[in-house]
Amino acid sequence: MTEVFIYDHVRTPRGRGKKDGSLHEVPSVRLAAKTLEAIRDRNGLDTSTVDDIIFGCVDPVMDSGAVIPKAAAFEAGYSFAAPGMQISRFCASGLDAVNFGAGKIAAGSDDIVIAGGVESMSRVGMGMSGGAWYMDPSVNFPAYFMPQGVSADLIATKYGFSRDDVDAYAVESQKRAAHAWEKGYFKNSVIPVKDQNGLTILDRDEHMRPTTDMQSLASLNPSFQMPGEMGGFEAVGIQAHPEVEKITYVHHAGNSSGIVDGAAAVLIGSKAGGEAMGVKPRARIRHFTNIGSDPALMLTGPVDVTEKLLKRSGMSIADIDLFELNEAFAAVVLRYMQAFDISHDKINVNGGAIAMGHPLGATGAMILGTVLDELERRDLNTALVTLCIGAGMGTATIIERV
Numbered sequence: 001m002t003e004v005f006i007y008d009h010v011r012t013p014r015g016r017g018k019k020d021g022s023l024h025e026v027p028s029v030r031l032a033a034k035t036l037e038a039i040r041d042r043n044g045l046d047t048s049t050v051d052d053i054i055f056g057c058v059d060p061v062m063d064s065g066a067v068i069p070k071a072a073a074f075e076a077g078y079s080f081a082a083p084g085m086q087i088s089r090f091c092a093s094g095l096d097a098v099n100f101g102a103g104k105i106a107a108g109s110d111d112i113v114i115a116g117g118v119e120s121m122s123r124v125g126m127g128m129s130g131g132a133w134y135m136d137p138s139v140n141f142p143a144y145f146m147p148q149g150v151s152a153d154l155i156a157t158k159y160g161f162s163r164d165d166v167d168a169y170a171v172e173s174q175k176r177a178a179h180a181w182e183k184g185y186f187k188n189s190v191i192p193v194k195d196q197n198g199l200t201i202l203d204r205d206e207h208m209r210p211t212t213d214m215q216s217l218a219s220l221n222p223s224f225q226m227p228g229e230m231g232g233f234e235a236v237g238i239q240a241h242p243e244v245e246k247i248t249y250v251h252h253a254g255n256s257s258g259i260v261d262g263a264a265a266v267l268i269g270s271k272a273g274g275e276a277m278g279v280k281p282r283a284r285i286r287h288f289t290n291i292g293s294d295p296a297l298m299l300t301g302p303v304d305v306t307e308k309l310l311k312r313s314g315m316s317i318a319d320i321d322l323f324e325l326n327e328a329f330a331a332v333v334l335r336y337m338q339a340f341d342i343s344h345d346k347i348n349v350n351g352g353a354i355a356m357g358h359p360l361g362a363t364g365a366m367i368l369g370t371v372l373d374e375l376e377r378r379d380l381n382t383a384l385v386t387l388c389i390g391a392g393m394g395t396a397t398i399i400e401r402v
Contacts, residue, residue: 004102005281006399007274008267009116009369010038010191014205014357017121017259022202024261026193028057028064028120032072035265038191039114040076043267043279048079051110054101055265056093056117056361057086059129063120072118088361089290091326092387092395093117095364098266099288099397111273116265117361126259126360133391143391144240144296146233149224151298152251152329154237154244158297159335163250166330167217170255170354172344173327177351178210185350185377189369207258207357222249223256240296255330260357264365281402283372286382287313288397299332301394302386303339309384309396317342320398321380324371326363326387327352336386349374363387368397375401 012031015023023031032055040047055069070084089096094117101113132139139145156166180186181204192203228234234247267279274281289309293301302325310316317340325333325347337347350370353363364387371383386396 001106002108002270004105004268004285005271005274005402006266006268006283006285006372007277007279007281008039008043009265009372010035010189011264011366011369012193012262013190013202014207014260014262014359015202016206017261019122021122021261022206023120023193024122026201027123028118029068029071029075031120031193031261031263032068032118033075034191034193035116035263036072036076036078036114039265039267043277045277048081049276050078050082050112050114052101052104052113053082053084054097054113054115055086056088056097056364058088058090058093058119058360059124059126060086060088061129062124064124068118089393089395090390091328091358091360092364092389093361094264094366095368095385095387095395095397098268098365098368101268102285102288105268105270112269112277114265114267116263116365118263119359119361120261121259121359122261144236146236147224147227148298148390149251149256149329150228150233150237150247151296152331153224153228153247153249154241155297155299155335156250156331157244157248158241159338161250161331161334165334166250166255167214169330169334170217171212171214173348173351173354174208174210174212176349177208177355180350181205185373189373205356207260208355212254217254220252220254223252225249237296251329251331255354257328257353258357260359262359262362262366264362264369266365266368283399283401286398286400291394293392293394295392298390298392299328299388300335301388301392302332302336302396305394305396306340306384306386309398313398315398320382320384322349322371322374322383323347324367324383324385326358326367327354328358328388330354332388364395368399372399
């Protein structure tokens, strides 16, 4: 199989996913186009040589519909020869876009792929694309369907994480993200979003709350107690996991991922593709895989997929220098660290989605780039990137510096 290399990556800042957010005026296609422009300009890329543009987008409707990466290529001024496609595996879409592109390169069908994702959550609300998992009893009954926040609280209850545990994790995420921005760790990868006059709209993650402390979080009420108790979803969780007598509700807006807008792009290719571009590789994509997991717990897929990936790759937890796990909810990361006995010093070292936000289809590509930058900064070698996924799935990728 052909080796697959990462040559570059960029992302936009994350804007608050509300109508008063700085990126609300910027349609999804424009956010995606900004990343394509940056990848082209930073690498002197002849866009007629791009074999595919693959972007994740969880809700590809309205502004975000109609094969958004191809539309973004038009806006970015790419050659008409560059095709595009969009994919969705819920929150892992951006990482799966990279993996899908890597598979095409490994198979020898492509040499240069731009992969990533985009989501404008202020313009296209979460769940706007609908679907049987939400709507059809013949699907959501056997799937033990419930809101993800109730699943996160089920995880916290089952594995023994208290309100103080999840709040302390959230405070640390905010501190780490603020420190990373202060020290300039993101400066080479985050591209400012500008308007048509060249004026900067946003150049920094907007969702962060660096002054967050345990006292301020303690004032927040649990967000998912009402749908759990009044909506009947707690009963669904207990039916799936009868060892849990009652769910303890610990998650709220301050220890869950933020709703934001953003886009990311990763330039990957074969050795021949890199030579044609005249750029040097930064890392190789060693292994990747997916898995289905418990649909009631829903968010423990990262544990299951990591076990599968390590087995398939012949590696162990000890072989991984850094881990990046999307902070959908604090309990997701706490369970992962518990399952593998991972020190917090090795995972999400620059904060995560609790502090900076989670632009669904883009996040996987964003955190892949974040951990690559950190490997380089620390002069380390290997990282594992993973995300939990709606309906009970997991995606994971191992990269290695070259």
